[in-house]
Amino acid sequence: MKAIGIDIGTTSICGVVIDIKTGELIKSVTKDSNAFISGVADFEKIQSV
DSSP states (O other), X not given: OXXXXXXXXXXXEEEEEEETTXXXXXXXXXXXXXXXXXXXXXXXXXXXX
C-alpha cells in the first residue's frame, strides 16, 4: 500500500509517495509557488499568499 503526503507552504508545494510497508520513498516533487513580490529594497521578502 502507498501513502501520499502533501505540504502546502508559503513558498512551495511539496508532495511525496511512500510505500508504507517498507518505508521506501517512491516519488518526491517540489514546485515553487512564485509567491514573492518585488519590494522597494533588495532585502524585502514580500509574499502574496
